[in-house]
Amino acid sequence: MITRRSFCKKSLLIAGGLAVPLAALELFDPRKLLAEKDQKGPRWVFLVDTRKCVGCGFCVKGCKVENEVPYDANVTRTWVERYVVTKDGKTHIDSPKGARDGFPEKGIDIGHGKLEEIRDEEIEKAFFVPKLCNQCDNPPCVQVCPVGATYQTADGVVLVDRKWCIGCGYCIMGCPYGVRFFHPVYHVAEKCNFCYHRITKGMQTACVDSCAFGARRVGNLRDPEDPVTKVIMTERVNVLKEEYGTKPQVFYLGLSKEVK
């Protein structure tokens, strides 16, 4: 007969064994990951020239069609914001439907389907700012994903594995830029991936191709001859929300302090 003592020992052993998930046995080697990151090869970055953006929203349309984000769903991988700063120092911002159809109304969309009209004389300055995933060098979305469904490739792009995402939404909470959402069809986390299927084949992203004004450009930071890299290295570029320590890789020309 089994003694109580040995029973206790054995059950503790089994319990302990069960507590260690099998997959944990193959632990990550951080050095291996680092080596993968240091590989030579491209590091994709983005350059947005806000001075050239006219707010037509063709990029948003182009992206939705290319990446099969349902056209009428109120989510989008990229969007354009309109900033209107008035003489009283107030900033008015909107992005109706992510500016999929540009900005058909002159009034500022303040939610509840209401518009706030601003008279021309009151306006101090106004401009447009396109937004997309920053493919952060230190991406919080990758850090917080409990199952590793969101990951960063060697060339710096952050991707989501649609077959592995459990749809917890932690990454959506973790992104300070609000670029993530749940895909209305696949019901998993979704985000801009710089049209990874295109740039890795030497093509431009869909939004870059749709922009008639050259406000958007994609480039390779590891290639010193790349025109985008040259601009980033030699001109006064800025990034969004640097204070979060995410090391964003979308660079902006002509960014204003009002931009959120």
Place this chain on the structure above:
Amino acid sequence: MVHGEAWTIKEFFTYPNEYIYWTIQIVMYPFMTGLVAGAFVLSSLYHVFGVKQLKDIARFSLVFSFALLPVAMLPLLMHLQQPLRGIEVMMTPHFTSAIAAFGIVFSTYGMIVASELWFVYRKHFVETALSLKALPQPDAADKLRCLLFSVLTLGAWDVSHEALEADERAVKKLAAAGIPVACFLHGYAGFIFGSVKANALWMTPLMPVIFICSAVVSGIALCILTYILTMEIRKQLSLRRRLAHPEIPSMEELKSAEAHVVAMTSRYLLMFMVAAITLELLDLIFRGYTAVKSWDILRSVIYERDFVNIFVIQYGLGNLVPFFLFLIPGLTIRRATVGTVLVLLGVFMMRWNVVIGGQAFSSSFSGFMHYVLPIWPTSMETLKEGLFGALIVAIVPFCIFYVLNKVMPVFKKA
């Protein structure tokens, strides 16, 4: 429709993809784990620190904590967009994520509670099994019960004095080991929120500690409340049954035992309440004093939009009122009932104000989002993440407790 659109109302500028993604189930999750942890800590006060006055409620809260345990997982599952893949958290945990620790902490804790329960109830299992075996003409149900209890003894039939003492020592050790694990189980629920740097309201290192303190508060309150309720039922039963079985404790005995236990336990409740509220106020004052970039929008959420939720319901009704109810001398059962219900409400509102309040403003700091709780379900989504989903989560532990109580009677005198 996009996930989140059904219950989010946006105002001023929010990023196009922003919605309230974490809803009522994520409020239920820390609330339920809090109850688990709190109930366990209460039972450990007796087992480890030998607080004799808590003897009666200790067993009770241990079983209750076990009944709550599977339910702590339920809200997480209900909120996942891919619930069938939930098991991946156990299979491919990504350890930089706070949620990934869930499987490990949760199963460790579950095993500690299960083994502690086994040691506490082993004598009962053996005795029941033996008495059933001794029955002259057992019917099928008796046989089944006999089998169940025999299996539950796990082959350890020794109920000599020494063996029972060894049991007690094991219980003590397990209870001691359980306290840090229970605190960890809940503290890390706080860490899940506190470590989200993108959210101005959540990000504070105090979050885990605040969560632990309020967890203990809610756990104790729920134990007192459920204890009172079961005692009331027992009183009614004893009235009816006493004629046939005079050995059942009388109405008066039950009453005095109840009053005593409730008064004792509520002292501990008060202590933890003070700790919890101090930390929460510290957090609030600190934010106002340092007034970093996000303070403007936080202030308008805390002092304007959520004022009723935070100051009237959470602090007023949920903390201040019960505080006085318990402090006024001569605690009656009725007052204790009202007090504990209010405390539970307060802790629930605290979770609500953290989870929903944290999403009440856009991360652009230029707009707000309002959460409309779906009451009547119109789709699977609004069923799972609406009032009904939350009610399911709230009711299940009591059903489990009912079943557990059949096997491990919490009121049987040892």
